[in-house]
Amino acid sequence: MDKKIKVGIVSYRNTRPLIYGLQHTALSNDIELIEDIPARLADKLKTGEIDLGLVPVAVIPQLGEYHIIGDYCIGTEGEVASVCLFSEVPLNEITRVYLDYQSRSSVALLQWLMRESWGIFPEIIQAEDESYREEIKGTTAGLVIGDRALEQRLISTYIYDLGAEWRAITGLPFVFAAWVSTKSLPASFVQRFNEANAAGIPRIDEIVAANPFPVYDLRKYYTLNLSYQLDERKRKGLELFLSYLKKDNEQPVEA
Template sequence: MKHYSISLISYLNSRPFLYGLENHPIRDSIRIFLDIPSKTAIKLIDHQADIGLVPVGALTDLPGHRIISDYCISAAGAVRTVVLASDVPLEEIETVLLDYQSRSSVLLVRVLARFFWKKEFRWEKSSAGYEKKAISGKTAAVVIGDRVFEVEKRFRYIFDLSAEWMKFSGLPFVFAVWVAMEELPAAFRDLFNTAVGFGVKSVPEVEELVKDEYPGVDLNSYFNGNISYLLNDPKRQGMARFLELATRLREIMP
């Protein structure tokens, strides 16, 4: 029996997917690897994974990719865990550090800066630990994932990038989708979709499982209010709009 390798993002927002895959009969035919978002597409390119929860911002690096599931990581408004953190208001920010763990979010902040905020920033790369020491004065930073639960307590200005996208476009934002580079057997695709859907339906069990890891976090509000998992038509429209703007941005960037 073939075992499929799966690269899964290692954040709280993907824990329902992990729960579904680990508690469904599909577990006997898969191997799961937990990765930061910027690594999942690389693993598909390098044939280190058969399936990945891939940042939408990386899809253009995957010609011929196939979206294989009806589920995704998205938000229709504030997502909470993808932010621009700053000591000063948006109009006073001069430098933005880009989260090294991210693909979609660093592209999103540049799209917003160009087409919505009409702001010119100095963009700089980051490295591990930057969110603890490098955000100061007129230097802000994009921070994603579970680290935001601490970052949001420390800075006066927290700009939720998904909420900003909704203000700009009127559409939901899709952060990551399930992707394969090769055609999968229809029976396995159906089984996979059922498994991740089972995880989404099991959010109360996931909350109970992870509550000690996230003290002080309103898990019910996060899973049911901030994160949205079904990849429906409005989200596909939002994804297409974002990729269109990202392409335009690349054409005009120096």
């Protein structure tokens, strides 16, 4: 390849099994890794700042052209642990909800759950920075994702896991982020990229040892909460979620 392919990677611990091979195989010579939070990675893919990114799947409908690359993702078969609505009161007592500024897919999933499953319609506030977590008290809840959600689990009384809620309703796994490109990539690169993603999956113990995190059991996180294989059932779950997003986008705007 004439130039390195810019690859956007989420700067959370949940990506470590996937990023392992991107850093430790020969592919590392052909790519430039760019770390950021999910929401900004989505923007970078849309503007062409990255060629390929592990981006929130909620951005897919906003892309004129897209290609899902490889067979790996950030997904869950049920309880994901790190994407939750946190509160001090039950769902029916929540009056306000802060949306995580770092999120796209989780925000869309939460809004769908509140409307279609839980039947609650609280005031929605888009968080702008990390200070919103201090507001999760009383009847004010907050969506928190990533490593910060694992920390929040030690603080909040009520924890509503979005992965588990989706599974209970649909019977399908949920895909939070997938490898997406806005242009075709060489087949030879895609194959090597896929192999690099696979390289870290058998090395969970090594990855856990290299990423100490006393807040939560990372081995449980990587092997039980998270599921990295973008298999047929996850693709079905993804297709269903994207159909819901499309339906929402087609709703007429009230005058």
